[in-house]
Amino acid sequence: MKFTARYPFSASHRLHSNVLSEDENWRVYGRCNNPFGHGHNYWLEVTVAGEPDPLSGLLVDRKKLDQCVEQEILSRVKHANLNEQVVELKDLVPTTENVAYVFADLLRKGWSRHFSKTAVSFDRIRIYETRNNRFEIEANEVKQ
């Protein structure tokens, strides 16, 4: 069974690649290339997989999941500038594709600090950049 929790956060970014010229950057990223950056109200959805405990009926301890997502991701990106303040994105353009990859990698690496091997597994994340665009990546798509 799968269980998904949604976490809103707001952050700013600028889409700009150092290997492209100014003109190319503008052509590829359009207004997202604005030198001053811009922001979004993102939604992060974290999906975990496992079996509900026969006694409690719970698949995952919700408080522990919230704590895990807060510590590994949210505390670092809430009201942050993704280009400047998230070290894992330093050499990447913070498109939501790349943000999804980095977040999935952060959760994969940090998972064992919060959950034992026998408990629930991290299944996938989904990031909404706006209500009209969302990006989904499975845990097994990030490097082991």
Next chain:
Amino acid sequence: MWITRRVEFSASHRCAVAGWTDEKNFAVFGPDANPHGHGHNYVLEVTLSGQVDPITGMIVDLKDVKAVLNCEVVDVMDHRYLNAEVPPFDRIVPTTENIAREIWKRIHPHFSTDKVQLHEVRLYETENLYVEYRGE
């Protein structure tokens, strides 16, 4: 990785099979068979799959996706009476199932490259009813 783009359009339709009696159409389609038609605010979610380009950090330019959905779906169906104005619904019943299939047919050629493929069309007729179609 998957990327999903959402767009809305509003359209009217009537669900009825041409050769059937009104009685039979009402029995099968219920109020959807109302001869005067009725409308919905449809919500379309199109999911694409692909690899992230190492330079741009993008699977596909969302501006291009938006342009395809506008040109192939919104411009064609928004504020239209599907049965009368949007072929093939002059011949086949514009159920949510058939509209989803038609949308797949229209947009599939735009998302069939080695970089990006059409994964799923999800069409909400209302917020309480949707169909998913993967080209099967």
